[in-house]
Amino acid sequence: MIETPWGILPAIPIYILTAILGASFGSFANVLIYRLPAELSLVTPPSRCPSCESRIAWYDNVPILSWLFLGGKCRSCKAPVSIQYVLIEAASTLISVFAVWRFGFNYSGLAYGLLFIGLLALVIIDLRHWLLPFAITIPLFFVGLAGSVFFDLLPWQAALIGAGVGFGVFLVMMFGGKLIFGREAMGGGDVVFGAMAGVFLGWQLTLLMIFIASLLGTFMALIMLILRKGVNGRSVPFGPFLAVALVVCIFAGQALVDWYIGVLRP
Numbered sequence: 438m439i440e441t442p443w444g445i446l447p448a449i450p451i452y453i454l455t456a457i458l459g460a461s462f463g464s465f466a467n468v469l470i471y472r473l474p475a476e477l478s479l480v481t482p483p484s485r486c487p488s489c490e491s492r493i494a495w496y497d498n499v500p501i502l503s504w505l506f507l508g509g510k511c512r513s514c515k516a517p518v519s520i521q522y523v524l525i526e527a528a529s530t531l532i533s534v535f536a537v538w539r540f541g542f543n544y545s546g547l548a549y550g551l552l553f554i555g556l557l558a559l560v561i562i563d564l565r566h567w568l569l570p571f572a573i574t575i576p577l578f579f580v581g582l583a584g585s586v587f588f589d590l591l592p593w594q595a596a597l598i599g600a601g602v603g604f605g606v607f608l609v610m611m612f613g614g615k616l617i618f619g620r621e622a623m624g625g626g627d628v629v630f631g632a633m634a635g636v637f638l639g640w641q642l643t644l645l646m647i648f649i650a651s652l653l654g655t656f657m658a659l660i661m662l663i664l665r666k667g668v669n670g671r672s673v674p675f676g677p678f679l680a681v682a683l684v685v686c687i688f689a690g691q692a693l694v695d696w697y698i699g700v701l702r703p
């Protein structure tokens with residue numbers, strides 16, 4: 438049994454509903470991953486096969502199942518359809534089921550599920566295009582803000598201060614990097630990501646996230662230096678490190694802060 442907004446219900450149908458929703462979110466994440474960097478509209482034109490341009494019917498666009506049924510090929514031209522579509526849909530399904538299991542079938546489960554699926558899309562887009570699109574970070578910011586205003590994600594003051602700190606630190610890093618190094622170490626995408634993360638984390642954990650992401654980034658830069666891949670300029674985007682650090686802070690941030698305070702004051 439599981440607690441839902443409609444009362445206590447059997448868990449299995451709720452998890453099946455969650456999985457269907459998660460797969461649909463994954464399908465939409467695929468649309469974001471392909472269309473946002475190309476600056477294409479999210480609604481028009483309807484999905485087409487990139488090889489033969491034939492329109493994809495709704496029954497060939499069912500998340501996961503259509504890809505399996507068609508053997509990963511376009512119905513018209515038999516061109517292979519990237520396995521990435523089905524992997525993103527499967528990952529989103531698992532993420533959603535996990536979010537409901539961890540946070541409940543309620544607004545928290547929905548908000549964290551959307552956040553993690555959004556982070557997945559952001560990581561893939563940033564790795565390929567060095568972009569953290571506002572079209573993903575701004576809606577997620579409002580998902581977090583609504584969670585603190587209307588639900589019990591965080592007290593709304595904590596969420597707003599967190600957003601301000603995240604926004605401010607990245608803004609300073611952006612202009613500071615420009616002043617000191619003469620090039621942009623951060624972009625506007627990072628600044629809005631900071632505000633989005635802050636609304637979910639509050640200010641202490643936002644600072645911890647930036648610290649962890651910087652450690653991971655430095656570690657990666659060292660590895661690439663050793664492997665002689667060159668670290669001049671930004672050879673790896675910062676977004677994936679931020680995403681990993683954000684997830685670490687959501688699940689372990691408070692424990693890390695408590696542990697650190699314990700070390701300082703034994």
Ligand SMILES: [Zn+2]
Pocket residue numbers: 486487488489490491511512513514515516
């Ligand atoms: Zn085709």
